[in-house]
Amino acid sequence: MKIETQSIHAGLPAARSGEPVLSPLVPASSFYAHPDDIGFSANDLSDKAPHFYTRWSNPTAQALEARLAALDGGEAAVSFASGMSAITGLFLNRLKAGDHLVLSNVCYAGVAEFAHDSLPKLGIKVTAVDTSDPANVAAALRPETKLVHIETPANPILRLSDISNIAGVVHAAGAELSVDATMATPVATRPLELGADFVVHSLTKYACGHGDALGGAVIGKADAIADLRKTSLIHLGAALNPFAAWLILRGLETLPIRMKAHEENARAVSAFLDNHPRVKRVYWPGLRSHPQHDLAVRQMQNFSGMVSFVTDDGAALARRFADRLKTVAYAVSLGKTRSLLFYIPAEDLIASSFHLEGRDAVAYRDWTGDGTFRMSVGLENADDIIADLEVALG
Numbered sequence: 001m002k003i004e005t006q007s008i009h010a011g012l013p014a015a016r017s018g019e020p021v022l023s024p025l026v027p028a029s030s031f032y033a034h035p036d037d038i039g040f041s042a043n044d045l046s047d048k049a050p051h052f053y054t055r056w057s058n059p060t061a062q063a064l065e066a067r068l069a070a071l072d073g074g075e076a077a078v079s080f081a082s083g084m085s086a087i088t089g090l091f092l093n094r095l096k097a098g099d100h101l102v103l104s105n106v107c108y109a110g111v112a113e114f115a116h117d118s119l120p121k122l123g124i125k126v127t128a129v130d131t132s133d134p135a136n137v138a139a140a141l142r143p144e145t146k147l148v149h150i151e152t153p154a155n156p157i158l159r160l161s162d163i164s165n166i167a168g169v170v171h172a173a174g175a176e177l178s179v180d181a182t183m184a185t186p187v188a189t190r191p192l193e194l195g196a197d198f199v200v201h202s203l204t205k206y207a208c209g210h211g212d213a214l215g216g217a218v219i220g221k222a223d224a225i226a227d228l229r230k231t232s233l234i235h236l237g238a239a240l241n242p243f244a245a246w247l248i249l250r251g252l253e254t255l256p257i258r259m260k261a262h263e264e265n266a267r268a269v270s271a272f273l274d275n276h277p278r279v280k281r282v283y284w285p286g287l288r289s290h291p292q293h294d295l296a297v298r299q300m301q302n303f304s305g306m307v308s309f310v311t312d313d314g315a316a317l318a319r320r321f322a323d324r325l326k327t328v329a330y331a332v333s334l335g336k337t338r339s340l341l342f343y344i345p346a347e348d349l350i351a352s353s354f355h356l357e358g359r360d361a362v363a364y365r366d367w368t369g370d371g372t373f374r375m376s377v378g379l380e381n382a383d384d385i386i387a388d389l390e391v392a393l394g
Protein backbone atom coordinates (compact mmCIF):
# COMPACT_ATOMS: atom_id res chain seq x y z
CA MET A 1 0.00 0.00 0.00
CA LYS A 2 1.12 3.55 -0.74
CA ILE A 3 1.26 6.04 2.11
CA GLU A 4 -1.99 7.84 1.17
CA THR A 5 -3.80 4.49 1.43
CA GLN A 6 -1.98 3.34 4.58
CA SER A 7 -2.85 6.55 6.38
CA ILE A 8 -6.54 5.71 5.92
CA HIS A 9 -6.53 1.91 6.03
CA ALA A 10 -3.83 0.71 8.43
CA GLY A 11 -5.27 -0.24 11.82
CA LEU A 12 -8.89 -0.44 10.67
CA PRO A 13 -11.06 -3.29 11.97
CA ALA A 14 -11.31 -6.38 9.73
CA ALA A 15 -13.70 -5.92 6.80
CA ARG A 16 -16.42 -8.22 8.14
CA SER A 17 -20.15 -7.75 8.08
CA GLY A 18 -21.19 -5.72 11.12
CA GLU A 19 -17.71 -4.32 11.91
CA PRO A 20 -17.45 -0.49 11.89
CA VAL A 21 -15.73 1.13 8.90
CA LEU A 22 -13.71 3.20 11.40
CA SER A 23 -11.63 2.35 14.44
CA PRO A 24 -14.05 2.69 17.35
CA LEU A 25 -13.39 4.99 20.26
CA VAL A 26 -13.16 2.75 23.34
CA PRO A 27 -12.89 4.91 26.46
CA ALA A 28 -13.01 1.94 28.86
CA SER A 29 -10.21 1.89 31.42
CA SER A 30 -10.48 -1.87 32.03
CA PHE A 31 -11.62 -4.97 30.18
CA TYR A 32 -13.15 -8.33 31.15
CA ALA A 33 -10.35 -10.74 31.87
CA HIS A 34 -9.95 -14.47 32.41
CA PRO A 35 -7.21 -15.72 34.77
CA ASP A 36 -5.86 -18.03 32.04
CA ASP A 37 -5.35 -15.13 29.59
CA ILE A 38 -3.27 -12.63 31.51
CA GLY A 39 -1.35 -12.15 34.76
CA PHE A 40 -1.48 -9.14 37.06
CA SER A 41 2.15 -8.13 36.44
CA ALA A 42 3.35 -6.21 33.41
CA ASN A 43 6.14 -8.80 33.23
CA ASP A 44 3.52 -11.35 32.14
CA LEU A 45 2.37 -9.24 29.21
CA SER A 46 2.64 -10.97 25.84
CA ASP A 47 1.81 -9.74 22.35
CA LYS A 48 -1.17 -12.05 22.23
CA ALA A 49 -2.63 -10.88 25.54
CA PRO A 50 -6.15 -9.45 25.37
CA HIS A 51 -6.76 -5.87 26.51
CA PHE A 52 -6.72 -5.71 30.30
CA TYR A 53 -6.18 -2.14 31.50
CA THR A 54 -5.88 0.98 29.32
CA ARG A 55 -2.48 1.96 30.71
CA TRP A 56 -1.22 -1.31 29.21
CA SER A 57 -3.12 -1.28 25.94
CA ASN A 58 -6.39 -0.02 24.55
CA PRO A 59 -8.19 -0.86 21.30
CA THR A 60 -8.20 2.73 20.02
CA ALA A 61 -4.55 3.31 20.93
CA GLN A 62 -3.72 -0.07 19.37
CA ALA A 63 -5.35 0.94 16.09
CA LEU A 64 -3.28 4.14 16.15
CA GLU A 65 -0.11 2.18 16.91
CA ALA A 66 -0.77 -0.16 13.95
CA ARG A 67 -1.25 2.80 11.65
CA LEU A 68 1.91 4.55 12.89
CA ALA A 69 3.97 1.38 12.49
CA ALA A 70 2.70 0.99 8.92
CA LEU A 71 3.41 4.63 8.02
CA ASP A 72 6.98 4.45 9.30
CA GLY A 73 7.65 0.95 8.00
CA GLY A 74 8.33 -0.37 11.53
CA GLU A 75 7.42 -3.67 13.15
CA ALA A 76 5.59 -2.09 16.09
CA ALA A 77 4.71 1.19 17.77
CA VAL A 78 3.83 2.26 21.30
CA SER A 79 1.86 5.42 22.00
CA PHE A 80 2.27 7.84 24.91
CA ALA A 81 0.40 10.80 26.38
CA SER A 82 2.75 13.30 24.69
CA GLY A 83 5.86 13.56 22.58
CA MET A 84 7.88 14.34 25.72
CA SER A 85 6.70 11.19 27.49
CA ALA A 86 7.58 9.13 24.39
CA ILE A 87 11.12 10.52 24.32
CA THR A 88 11.80 10.47 28.07
CA GLY A 89 10.34 6.95 28.17
CA LEU A 90 12.69 5.88 25.38
CA PHE A 91 15.75 7.42 27.10
CA LEU A 92 14.93 5.80 30.44
CA ASN A 93 14.35 2.45 28.74
CA ARG A 94 17.56 2.38 26.69
CA LEU A 95 19.94 4.06 29.18
CA LYS A 96 21.12 3.13 32.67
CA ALA A 97 23.73 4.45 35.11
CA GLY A 98 27.17 4.42 33.48
CA ASP A 99 25.78 4.71 29.94
CA HIS A 100 26.39 7.62 27.62
CA LEU A 101 23.92 9.48 25.38
CA VAL A 102 24.96 11.55 22.38
CA LEU A 103 22.36 14.19 21.64
CA SER A 104 21.90 16.73 18.90
CA ASN A 105 22.92 20.07 20.41
CA VAL A 106 19.86 21.65 18.85
CA CYS A 107 16.64 19.79 19.47
CA TYR A 108 13.26 20.21 21.13
CA ALA A 109 14.02 22.34 24.21
CA GLY A 110 12.22 20.01 26.62
CA VAL A 111 14.31 17.07 25.43
CA ALA A 112 17.56 19.04 25.77
CA GLU A 113 16.59 20.18 29.28
CA PHE A 114 15.64 16.66 30.38
CA ALA A 115 18.92 15.28 29.01
CA HIS A 116 21.09 17.97 30.58
CA ASP A 117 19.24 18.39 33.90
CA SER A 118 17.77 14.98 34.78
CA LEU A 119 19.80 12.21 33.11
CA PRO A 120 23.10 13.08 34.87
CA LYS A 121 21.32 12.66 38.25
CA LEU A 122 20.72 9.04 37.23
CA GLY A 123 24.39 8.53 36.40
CA ILE A 124 23.87 8.84 32.65
CA LYS A 125 26.42 10.97 30.83
CA VAL A 126 25.32 13.25 28.01
CA THR A 127 27.33 14.81 25.19
CA ALA A 128 25.59 17.29 22.90
CA VAL A 129 27.10 17.83 19.45
CA ASP A 130 26.17 19.44 16.16
CA THR A 131 24.84 16.36 14.37
CA SER A 132 24.55 18.17 11.02
CA ASP A 133 28.12 16.88 10.57
CA PRO A 134 28.31 13.08 11.12
CA ALA A 135 32.01 13.46 11.99
CA ASN A 136 30.95 15.23 15.20
CA VAL A 137 28.84 12.19 16.13
CA ALA A 138 31.74 9.84 15.39
CA ALA A 139 34.06 11.93 17.58
CA ALA A 140 31.60 11.91 20.50
CA LEU A 141 31.09 8.14 20.59
CA ARG A 142 32.60 6.21 23.52
CA PRO A 143 32.59 2.52 24.41
CA GLU A 144 29.72 3.22 26.85
CA THR A 145 27.62 5.15 24.31
CA LYS A 146 24.30 3.32 24.06
CA LEU A 147 22.08 5.80 22.29
CA VAL A 148 22.41 8.67 19.81
CA HIS A 149 19.36 10.92 19.53
CA ILE A 150 18.94 13.33 16.63
CA GLU A 151 16.12 15.48 15.34
CA THR A 152 15.71 16.32 11.67
CA PRO A 153 14.61 18.94 10.82
CA ALA A 154 15.62 20.27 14.24
CA ASN A 155 13.26 22.48 16.18
CA PRO A 156 13.44 25.53 15.99
CA ILE A 157 16.13 26.28 13.38
CA LEU A 158 15.36 23.58 10.77
CA ARG A 159 18.90 22.26 10.67
CA LEU A 160 19.09 18.77 9.15
CA SER A 161 21.02 15.63 10.05
CA ASP A 162 21.97 12.87 7.61
CA ILE A 163 20.18 9.82 9.03
CA SER A 164 21.73 7.03 6.94
CA ASN A 165 25.24 8.38 7.36
CA ILE A 166 24.84 8.75 11.14
CA ALA A 167 23.19 5.31 11.42
CA GLY A 168 26.33 3.78 9.88
CA VAL A 169 28.62 5.57 12.33
CA VAL A 170 26.43 4.71 15.33
CA HIS A 171 26.01 1.04 14.48
CA ALA A 172 29.72 0.59 13.85
CA ALA A 173 30.20 1.65 17.48
CA GLY A 174 27.54 -0.78 18.72
CA ALA A 175 25.07 1.93 19.76
CA GLU A 176 21.49 2.65 18.70
CA LEU A 177 20.05 5.63 16.84
CA SER A 178 16.75 7.33 17.59
CA VAL A 179 15.35 10.04 15.34
CA ASP A 180 12.73 12.60 16.30
CA ALA A 181 10.93 13.05 12.99
CA THR A 182 8.04 15.17 14.29
CA MET A 183 8.62 17.95 11.78
CA ALA A 184 9.29 15.66 8.85
CA THR A 185 6.46 13.16 9.45
CA PRO A 186 6.56 9.79 7.65
CA VAL A 187 5.40 11.61 4.52
CA ALA A 188 8.78 13.35 4.25
CA THR A 189 11.22 10.93 5.86
CA ARG A 190 11.07 7.35 7.13
CA PRO A 191 14.11 7.08 9.43
CA LEU A 192 13.77 3.31 10.02
CA GLU A 193 14.25 2.71 6.30
CA LEU A 194 17.42 4.83 6.49
CA GLY A 195 18.86 2.68 9.29
CA ALA A 196 17.54 4.26 12.51
CA ASP A 197 16.55 1.90 15.35
CA PHE A 198 13.76 4.10 16.69
CA VAL A 199 11.66 6.91 15.30
CA VAL A 200 9.79 9.17 17.69
CA HIS A 201 7.00 11.60 16.97
CA SER A 202 5.14 14.22 18.89
CA LEU A 203 1.72 13.26 17.54
CA THR A 204 0.47 16.61 18.88
CA LYS A 205 1.84 18.24 15.74
CA TYR A 206 1.35 17.19 12.09
CA ALA A 207 0.10 13.68 12.91
CA CYS A 208 -2.95 15.03 14.73
CA GLY A 209 -2.93 18.07 12.50
CA HIS A 210 -5.76 20.00 14.10
CA GLY A 211 -4.22 21.21 17.35
CA ASP A 212 -6.77 19.44 19.54
CA ALA A 213 -4.89 16.50 21.10
CA LEU A 214 -1.54 15.73 22.73
CA GLY A 215 0.22 12.47 21.96
CA GLY A 216 3.54 10.81 21.24
CA ALA A 217 4.85 7.53 19.88
CA VAL A 218 7.96 5.43 19.39
CA ILE A 219 8.23 3.03 16.46
CA GLY A 220 10.82 0.29 16.02
CA LYS A 221 11.52 -3.46 16.27
CA ALA A 222 8.79 -5.51 17.95
CA ASP A 223 10.88 -6.81 20.87
CA ALA A 224 12.30 -3.38 21.71
CA ILE A 225 8.85 -1.79 21.54
CA ALA A 226 7.39 -4.53 23.79
CA ASP A 227 10.11 -3.79 26.36
CA LEU A 228 9.43 -0.05 26.07
CA ARG A 229 5.72 -0.68 26.62
CA LYS A 230 6.48 -2.56 29.81
CA THR A 231 9.08 -0.30 31.42
CA SER A 232 8.13 3.11 30.09
CA LEU A 233 4.43 3.03 29.30
CA ILE A 234 3.06 0.72 31.99
CA HIS A 235 5.47 1.71 34.75
CA LEU A 236 6.04 5.41 34.07
CA GLY A 237 2.36 5.60 33.26
CA ALA A 238 1.95 8.36 30.66
CA ALA A 239 -0.67 6.49 28.63
CA LEU A 240 -2.41 8.13 25.71
CA ASN A 241 -6.02 9.03 26.38
CA PRO A 242 -8.28 6.98 24.03
CA PHE A 243 -10.12 10.09 22.84
CA ALA A 244 -6.81 11.72 21.92
CA ALA A 245 -5.82 8.48 20.15
CA TRP A 246 -9.07 8.60 18.20
CA LEU A 247 -8.57 12.24 17.17
CA ILE A 248 -5.00 11.47 16.05
CA LEU A 249 -6.17 8.42 14.07
CA ARG A 250 -8.66 10.66 12.32
CA GLY A 251 -6.03 13.33 11.73
CA LEU A 252 -3.66 10.78 10.18
CA GLU A 253 -6.19 10.00 7.44
CA THR A 254 -5.40 13.33 5.81
CA LEU A 255 -1.69 13.53 6.74
CA PRO A 256 -0.29 12.93 3.22
CA ILE A 257 -2.70 15.35 1.60
CA ARG A 258 -2.19 17.95 4.33
CA MET A 259 1.60 17.70 4.04
CA LYS A 260 1.37 18.44 0.30
CA ALA A 261 -0.67 21.55 1.04
CA HIS A 262 1.59 22.62 3.95
CA GLU A 263 4.61 22.24 1.65
CA GLU A 264 3.04 24.30 -1.14
CA ASN A 265 2.09 27.09 1.25
CA ALA A 266 5.54 27.02 2.88
CA ARG A 267 7.11 27.34 -0.58
CA ALA A 268 5.08 30.51 -1.23
CA VAL A 269 5.63 31.97 2.25
CA SER A 270 9.37 31.30 2.25
CA ALA A 271 9.71 32.90 -1.20
CA PHE A 272 7.82 35.97 0.06
CA LEU A 273 9.99 36.21 3.19
CA ASP A 274 13.16 35.68 1.16
CA ASN A 275 12.34 38.79 -0.90
CA HIS A 276 11.24 40.98 2.01
CA PRO A 277 13.71 43.75 2.90
CA ARG A 278 13.21 43.30 6.68
CA VAL A 279 14.02 39.59 6.57
CA LYS A 280 17.71 38.74 6.75
CA ARG A 281 17.60 34.96 6.43
CA VAL A 282 14.97 32.35 5.70
CA TYR A 283 15.36 28.64 6.43
CA TRP A 284 13.10 26.19 4.67
CA PRO A 285 14.63 22.89 3.51
CA GLY A 286 13.08 23.36 0.05
CA LEU A 287 14.88 26.66 -0.55
CA ARG A 288 18.10 26.43 -2.56
CA SER A 289 19.63 28.82 -0.05
CA HIS A 290 19.11 26.36 2.86
CA PRO A 291 22.69 25.39 3.83
CA GLN A 292 21.71 21.71 3.56
CA HIS A 293 19.37 21.84 0.58
CA ASP A 294 21.19 18.91 -1.10
CA LEU A 295 20.63 16.71 1.95
CA ALA A 296 17.00 17.85 2.07
CA VAL A 297 16.52 16.75 -1.54
CA ARG A 298 18.10 13.35 -0.77
CA GLN A 299 16.38 12.69 2.54
CA MET A 300 13.00 14.44 2.37
CA GLN A 301 10.15 13.54 0.05
CA ASN A 302 8.30 16.63 1.27
CA PHE A 303 9.91 19.80 2.65
CA SER A 304 7.25 20.22 5.34
CA GLY A 305 5.47 23.38 6.38
CA MET A 306 7.98 24.72 8.91
CA VAL A 307 9.82 27.92 8.04
CA SER A 308 12.19 29.82 10.28
CA PHE A 309 13.42 33.33 9.61
CA VAL A 310 15.66 35.97 11.11
CA THR A 311 15.22 39.74 11.12
CA ASP A 312 16.92 42.70 12.77
CA ASP A 313 15.44 43.48 16.15
CA GLY A 314 13.38 40.30 16.38
CA ALA A 315 12.19 41.01 19.92
CA ALA A 316 10.46 44.25 18.85
CA LEU A 317 9.03 42.62 15.74
CA ALA A 318 7.66 39.77 17.89
CA ARG A 319 5.56 42.32 19.80
CA ARG A 320 4.34 43.83 16.54
CA PHE A 321 3.42 40.38 15.24
CA ALA A 322 1.55 39.51 18.43
CA ASP A 323 -0.47 42.75 18.12
CA ARG A 324 -1.07 42.79 14.39
CA LEU A 325 -1.25 39.29 12.98
CA LYS A 326 -4.80 38.13 12.27
CA THR A 327 -4.72 35.10 9.95
CA VAL A 328 -1.54 33.81 11.57
CA ALA A 329 -1.80 33.14 15.31
CA TYR A 330 1.08 34.33 17.45
CA ALA A 331 1.31 31.06 19.40
CA VAL A 332 3.54 28.08 20.03
CA SER A 333 3.18 24.54 18.69
CA LEU A 334 3.12 23.53 15.04
CA GLY A 335 1.58 21.32 12.42
CA LYS A 336 -2.03 22.36 12.66
CA THR A 337 -4.44 23.75 10.06
CA ARG A 338 -4.05 27.32 11.35
CA SER A 339 -0.77 29.13 10.71
CA LEU A 340 1.25 29.72 13.87
CA LEU A 341 4.27 31.90 14.50
CA PHE A 342 6.48 32.38 17.55
CA TYR A 343 9.72 34.20 18.32
CA ILE A 344 12.46 32.22 20.04
CA PRO A 345 15.30 34.35 21.44
CA ALA A 346 18.71 32.74 20.98
CA GLU A 347 20.04 33.59 24.43
CA ASP A 348 17.42 31.58 26.36
CA LEU A 349 17.97 28.46 24.32
CA ILE A 350 21.76 28.71 24.26
CA ALA A 351 22.04 29.14 28.03
CA SER A 352 19.20 27.30 29.71
CA SER A 353 18.10 24.66 27.19
CA PHE A 354 20.98 23.69 24.93
CA HIS A 355 23.93 24.63 27.21
CA LEU A 356 25.93 25.68 24.14
CA GLU A 357 29.43 26.99 24.66
CA GLY A 358 32.31 28.28 22.55
CA ARG A 359 32.22 27.23 18.92
CA ASP A 360 28.74 25.71 19.23
CA ALA A 361 27.24 28.91 20.67
CA VAL A 362 28.87 30.91 17.87
CA ALA A 363 27.50 28.51 15.25
CA TYR A 364 24.00 28.82 16.71
CA ARG A 365 24.18 32.64 16.63
CA ASP A 366 25.54 32.54 13.07
CA TRP A 367 22.41 30.62 12.11
CA THR A 368 19.80 32.65 14.03
CA GLY A 369 21.24 36.00 15.07
CA ASP A 370 19.56 37.16 18.29
CA GLY A 371 16.61 34.92 17.72
CA THR A 372 14.48 33.13 15.21
CA PHE A 373 10.86 33.30 14.16
CA ARG A 374 9.51 29.77 13.88
CA MET A 375 6.52 29.61 11.62
CA SER A 376 4.22 26.68 11.07
CA VAL A 377 2.63 27.52 7.75
CA GLY A 378 -0.98 26.38 7.90
CA LEU A 379 -3.58 25.40 5.35
CA GLU A 380 -5.18 28.80 4.77
CA ASN A 381 -4.84 30.28 1.29
CA ALA A 382 -1.18 31.28 0.89
CA ASP A 383 -2.19 34.75 -0.39
CA ASP A 384 -4.02 35.44 2.87
CA ILE A 385 -1.08 34.24 4.98
CA ILE A 386 1.34 36.40 3.01
CA ALA A 387 -0.96 39.46 3.12
CA ASP A 388 -1.16 39.09 6.92
CA LEU A 389 2.63 38.87 7.24
CA GLU A 390 3.10 41.81 4.88
CA VAL A 391 0.88 44.10 6.97
CA ALA A 392 2.47 43.02 10.23
CA LEU A 393 6.03 43.32 8.88
CA GLY A 394 5.12 46.92 7.92
Ligand SMILES: *Cc1c(COP(=O)(O)O)cnc(C)c1O
Pocket (backbone or CB within 6 Å): 082, 083, 084, 085, 108, 110, 151, 155, 180, 182, 183, 202, 203, 204, 205, 214, 215, 216
Ligand atom coordinates in the same frame (compact mmCIF):
# COMPACT_ATOMS: atom_id res chain seq x y z
C1 LIG B 1 6.52 19.32 20.26
C2 LIG B 1 7.71 18.51 20.06
C3 LIG B 1 8.09 17.56 21.02
C4 LIG B 1 7.33 17.36 22.32
O1 LIG B 1 6.05 16.90 22.06
P1 LIG B 1 4.79 17.13 23.06
O2 LIG B 1 3.70 16.38 22.38
O3 LIG B 1 4.57 18.61 23.13
O4 LIG B 1 5.17 16.57 24.38
C5 LIG B 1 9.20 16.78 20.75
N1 LIG B 1 9.91 16.95 19.63
C6 LIG B 1 9.60 17.87 18.71
C7 LIG B 1 10.44 18.01 17.49
C8 LIG B 1 8.48 18.68 18.89
O5 LIG B 1 8.18 19.61 17.97
